[in-house]
Amino acid sequence: MPAIGDDVFFAAIPELNQRLIAREFSAVELARAFANRLEQLGPRYNALALPLAQQAIRRAEDVDKDLKRGRTHGPLQGVPYGVKDLISYKGRPTTWGAKPYVGQVFDYNATVVDRLDAVGAVLTGKLAMVELAGGPSYRFASASLTGPGLNPWDRTRWSGGSSSGSAAAVAAGLVPYALGSETSGSILTPASYCGVTGLRPTYGLVSRHGAMALSWTLDKLGPLARSAEDCGLILQVIAGKDSKDPGSAGKSFYYTPQYARPLKELKVGYAPVDFGERADPAARAAFAACLTVFKESGVQLVETAWPQFPYGPVLATILGSEAGSIFEPLITSGKVDELADPAQIAGLKASLEIPAKDYLKAQRVRRLIQDAFLQFFAEVDAVIAPARPGPASKIDQRLDAGGPGPAAATSATAGFQGIIPAGNLAGLPALSLPCGFADNLPVGVQVMGPPFSENTLLAIGREFQSKTDWHKRRPPMR
Amino acid sequence: MKLTRRKLAQAMLAPVAVSAAAQTQAPPPLPANPDEELRAARDRIKTLSDALAKQTVPMDTEPALAFKA
Numbered sequence: 001m002p003a004i005g006d007d008v009f010f011a012a013i014p015e016l017n018q019r020l021i022a023r024e025f026s027a028v029e030l031a032r033a034f035a036n037r038l039e040q041l042g043p044r045y046n047a048l049a050l051p052l053a054q055q056a057i058r059r060a061e062d063v064d065k066d067l068k069r070g071r072t073h074g075p076l077q078g079v080p081y082g083v084k085d086l087i088s089y090k091g092r093p094t095t096w097g098a099k100p101y102v103g104q105v106f107d108y109n110a111t112v113v114d115r116l117d118a119v120g121a122v123l124t125g126k127l128a129m130v131e132l133a134g135g136p137s138y139r140f141a142s143a144s145l146t147g148p149g150l151n152p153w154d155r156t157r158w159s160g161g162s163s164s165g166s167a168a169a170v171a172a173g174l175v176p177y178a179l180g181s182e183t184s185g186s187i188l189t190p191a192s193y194c195g196v197t198g199l200r201p202t203y204g205l206v207s208r209h210g211a212m213a214l215s216w217t218l219d220k221l222g223p224l225a226r227s228a229e230d231c232g233l234i235l236q237v238i239a240g241k242d243s244k245d246p247g248s249a250g251k252s253f254y255y256t257p258q259y260a261r262p263l264k265e266l267k268v269g270y271a272p273v274d275f276g277e278r279a280d281p282a283a284r285a286a287f288a289a290c291l292t293v294f295k296e297s298g299v300q301l302v303e304t305a306w307p308q309f310p311y312g313p314v315l316a317t318i319l320g321s322e323a324g325s326i327f328e329p330l331i332t333s334g335k336v337d338e339l340a341d342p343a344q345i346a347g348l349k350a351s352l353e354i355p356a357k358d359y360l361k362a363q364r365v366r367r368l369i370q371d372a373f374l375q376f377f378a379e380v381d382a383v384i385a386p387a388r389p390g391p392a393s394k395i396d397q398r399l400d401a402g403g404p405g406p407a408a409a410t411s412a413t414a415g416f417q418g419i420i421p422a423g424n425l426a427g428l429p430a431l432s433l434p435c436g437f438a439d440n441l442p443v444g445v446q447v448m449g450p451p452f453s454e455n456t457l458l459a460i461g462r463e464f465q466s467k468t469d470w471h472k473r474r475p476p477m478r
Numbered sequence: 479m480k481l482t483r484r485k486l487a488q489a490m491l492a493p494v495a496v497s498a499a500a501q502t503q504a505p506p507p508l509p510a511n512p513d514e515e516l517r518a519a520r521d522r523i524k525t526l527s528d529a530l531a532k533q534t535v536p537m538d539t540e541p542a543l544a545f546k547a
Contacts, residue, residue, distance in 0.1 A: 309533070310532070313529035314530065316522075317526050317527075342515050349516055350522070351523075353520065353523060354523055355527065358523075360541050361530045363542045363543055364535045364539045365535060367541065368539060
C-alpha cells in the first residue's frame with residue numbers, strides 16, 4: 001500500500017513528480033488518492049463541479065507506462081490538477097457555474113487542457129466558480145450553481161471569487177494545483193482569501209481557447225498553486241502562442257529562475273498607506289511584517305505614486321459592454337432569469353444598454369492607462385500591495401456595498417487604489433503570495449509588474465517564500 | 479435614510495471581484511423586486527457614464543480595441 005497521506009496532499013509539484021519517478025507510488029495511485037479526496041471533501045467547500053476520476057485514472061495509467069519506459073515530460077507529469085468549470089473538457093459538462101448552461105458539453109478541449117495533457121498532467125476534476133465568472137455584477141457569494149464557495153480556513157467565510165473552487169481545492173489539499181481565470185480579481189482574490197499562491201499572467205500569454213469568454217479584452221487564465229515555484233512550472237506549460245485565441249500575444253514563457261536578476265538590483269514600488277491606513281485593521285500587523293520581509297530580501301523598496309485614472313468605471317464599462325454582447329442570447333431568451341443572483345441578472349440585462357460612446361471612451365481611456373503604466377514601469381521593476389485589504393468576507397456579506405469608508409477617503413495619499421482594475425486594464429501580470437493571518441484567516445500580498453515580467457515576479461515570490469512559511473500552512477480540516 | 483437609485487447605483491460601482499473589498503460602510507437596502515433591481519443597474523450605467531465623461535482624452539487617442547499588453 002503506497003504511503004499517500006497529508007504530506008503528499010500538500011506537497012509541491014517537483015516533490016510529487018520526483019516521488020513518482022522514484023516509484024514511491026504510481027501515477028494511478030496518486031490520481032486515485034487525489035480524485036477520492038476531491039470527491040469526498042470537495043462538496044464540503046462547495047468546491048467541486050464535476051469529478052473526473054475515471055478519466056484521471058486512465059490518463060495516469062498512460063503516465064505510468066511512460067515512466068516505466070523512462071519517458072519523462074517534466075515536473076507536471078503524473079501530477080493531478082483541477083480546472084475552473086469555465087474551461088472545456090471534451091465530452092463532459094462545462095457549466096460556467098450557471099444554471100442555464102448545466103447541460104452544455106463541448107466536443108473539444110481547451111488549449112490549456114491539451115497542453116497539460118501533452119506533458120502528462122492528470123485532470124481529476126472541474127472546480128466550482130461564481131456564475132459566469134462574476135459577470136458584470138453580483139451581490140452575494142451564493143451567486144453560483146454550486147452554492148457559495150466555502151473557505152477551508154473557516155467555512156463561515158467565502159473562498160473568494162470567481163475562481164472559488166480552484167483556490168479552495170488547492171488550500172484544502174484536494175488538488176496540487178488548479179487553473180482559474182481572471183477578468184478583474186478572480187485569481188488574486190480567492191488566492192488571497194484561501195492562502196494559496198495565484199498568478200495572473202500578462203494578457204495574451206495563456207490561450208483562452210475553449211474557456212468561457214466574459215470580456216475578450218480582459219480575460220486571462222492562470223494557475224493557483226502552493227508556491228511561486230509551482231506557478232512558474234505550470235505557466236511554462238500553459239503559456240504560448242495559439243492561433244485559436246485572437247488575443248494570443250504569440251509569446252512563450254520559459255521559467256528561468258537561474259537567470260533571474262539579483263534582487264538587490266530590483267526597484268520595487270509601494271505605498272505605505274496600502275499596508276496601513278487603507279488595510280483592514282486586523283490585517284495591518286501581517287502586512288507590516290510582510291513589508292519587513294521584502295525589505296530584508298534585498299530589493300530596493302521605494303515609495304511610489306500611482307497614475308490616477310477612474311479605473312473602476314473604465315473597467316466596469318468595458319466588462320459590461322463585452323459581457324452584454326457575449327451573453328446577448330442568454331439575456332434576450334429570458335434564460336438569464338435562471339441565474340442565482342438578482343444583481344447579476346439585472347446587471348446583464350442593463351449591460352445591453354451601455355452606449356457605444358461609453359465603451360469607446362473607456363477603451364480610449366484604457367489606452368492612456370496603458371501608456372501611463374509603460375512610463376510608470378520605467379521607474380520601478382515591480383510594485384507590491386495587499387492582494388486584498390483584509391481577510392475573506394463572511395458568506396452572507398454583501399459584496400456590492402459600501403466602498404472604502406471615511407478613514408480611507410481622508411487618507412493623505414490614495415496609495416495604489418484600484419490596483420486590481422488598473423492591472424487588468426493594462427494587462428499586467430500579478431502574483432498573490434500568502435503573507436500572514438488576520439482573524440485566523442489568510443491574507444495575501446500581490447507583486448505586479450510590466451507586461452511579460454513573470455520571471456521577475458516569480459523570483460521575488462520565491463525569495464519571499466524562502467523567508468516565510470505562510471504558503472506551507474494548512475487549514476484545519478474539521 | 480432615504481436611498482436614491484443613484485446612491486444605490488454608486489454603491490454598486492465596484493466591479494466583479496473588486497466588489498469584494500473590505501467594506502467599512504453600511505450597505506444600502508436591497509432592491510425590493512426585479513424591476514427595482516433593473517433600475518438600479520441602469521442607474522449604475524449612468525453613473526459609470528458620468529464618471530467617464532469627466533475624463534479628458536486627447537483627440538488623437540485611439541481606443542485599445544486590438545488590445546495588446
